[in-house]
Every structure is written in structure tokens, then in C-alpha cells.
Amino acid sequence: MGQTLPKPALRPFLAADTPILAAIFIAAIEELAADDYSEAQREAWASAADDEEQFARRLASELTLIATLQNSPVGFASLKGADRLDMLYVHPSATGQGAASVLCDALEKLAGGRGAKSLTVDASDNAEGFFLKRGYVAKQRNTVAVNGEWLANTTMQKSLASDAPKGATQ
Numbered sequence: 680m681g682q683t684l685p686k687p688a689l690r691p692f693l694a695a696d697t698p699i700l701a702a703i704f705i706a707a708i709e710e711l712a713a714d715d716y717s718e719a720q721r722e723a724w725a726s727a728a729d730d731e732e733q734f735a736r737r738l739a740s741e742l743t744l745i746a747t748l749q750n751s752p753v754g755f756a757s758l759k760g761a762d763r764l765d766m767l768y769v770h771p772s773a774t775g776q777g778a779a780s781v782l783c784d785a786l787e788k789l790a791g792g793r794g795a796k797s798l799t800v801d802a803s804d805n806a807e808g809f810f811l812k813r814g815y816v817a818k819q820r821n822t823v824a825v826n827g828e829w830l831a832n833t834t835m836q837k838s839l840a841s842d843a844p845k846g847a848t849q
């Protein structure tokens with residue numbers, strides 16, 4: 680019979696998390712983006728985690744949150760500056776359990792807290808449906824060079840304007 684699945688929890692990134700986040704990043708790209716990107720394109724995209732020190736610097740330079748299930752990291756997302764969602768990756772074994780939603784809910788609030796009026800993401804083609812569902816609007820189609828390969832993505836934006844009057848408590 681139906682069991683209630685636990686909701687993913689959130690915690691901040693620590694340097695020691697780098698290897699597991701690199702593994703999540705690579706597995707998410709290899710397995711979840713295969714319908715939209717060729718093997719060569721996915722390899723080029725995933726190569727951003729080859730140099731773990733460089734990957735750790737990127738994670739630490741942004742506001743990176745980790746989603747956990749039973750205390751194990753299953754996904755992560757990062758906010759660059761006030762208004763760019765840079766990374767959002769969930770391990771293929773943990774998709775469909777709300778990890779990306781919990782991560783985006785938190786980063787959208789934090790972006791608002793940093794004064795952003797909107798949040799922008801360069802969404803991969805396989806993730807476009809996820810962002811559309813959350814109210815992001817496609818603004819522009821891009822083709823970017825990544826480690827010798829050309830990859831398409833779409834710049835999408837969500838307005839963070841709140842309906843609540845200023846000073847209202849929630």
C-alpha cells in the first residue's frame with residue numbers, strides 16, 4: 680500500500696561534499712540528458728567536474744545547497760550572485776521525489792532576500808519542462824561552446840515579485 684515518501688531536507692555545501700556532488704553532476708548529465716544531447720555533448724558538459732579542485736571552487740563561490748534523503752546527498756543547486764540559478768542537478772536514482780523543487784523553492788527565496796526581482800537560468804533542453812512548470816518563461820535560445828562541443832540551452836526567467844504587501848508577515 681502507499682507509503683508516504685520522506686521530503687528531501689536541505690543543508691549548505693561543505694568542501695568535503697565535493698566528490699559526491701561531482702558524482703551527482705556526472706550521473707545526472709549522463710543519464711538524464713541523453714534524450715536531448717549526444718554522448719560527446721554530455722561528456723563535454725560533465726567534464727566541468729573532472730578537476731575536482733576547480734569544481735569545489737565553483738561550488739564554494741556560489742550559494743550552494745544540498746538536498747538530502749535520509750541524510751545522504753541526492754541533489755544540489757547553486758545561486759550565483761543575487762539572480763542567477765547556475766547549477767541544479769539531482770541523482771538519477773532520486774528524481775521525481777521533489778529534490779529539485781525543494782532546492783528551487785529555497786534558492787528563489789534566497790534570491791528574493793538578496794534583492795533580486797527575478798531569477799534567471801540557462802536551462803538545458805531536458806530541464807526546460809521542469810522550469811516551465813515552476814513559472815519560468817523562455818527568453819532566449821543560446822548555443823554555447825563547452826569543451827569543444829556546441830550545446831543548446833534556453834535562458835529562462837521567473838519573476839520573484841511577491842503578492843504580499845511590504846512588511847507583511849507570512
Ligand SMILES: CC(C)(COP(=O)(O)OP(=O)(O)OC[C@H]1O[C@@H](n2cnc3c(N)ncnc32)[C@H](O)[C@@H]1OP(=O)(O)O)[C@@H](O)C(=O)NCCC(=O)NCCS
Nearest residue numbers: 707711768769774775776777778779780802803806808809
Ligand atoms: C531537472 C531535474 C533537476 C529535476 O529534478 P527532480 O528532483 O526529479 O524534480 P522534482 O521531483 O522536484 O520535480 C518537480 C516537478 O517537475 C516535474 N519534472 C521533473 N523533471 C522534469 C522534466 N525534465 N521535464 C518536465 N517536468 C519535470 C516533476 O514531474 C514534478 O511534477 P509534479 O510536481 O507535478 O509532480 C533533474 O531531472 C536533473 O538533474 N536533470 C539533469 C541535469 C539538468 O539538466 N539540470 C538542469 C541544468 S539547468
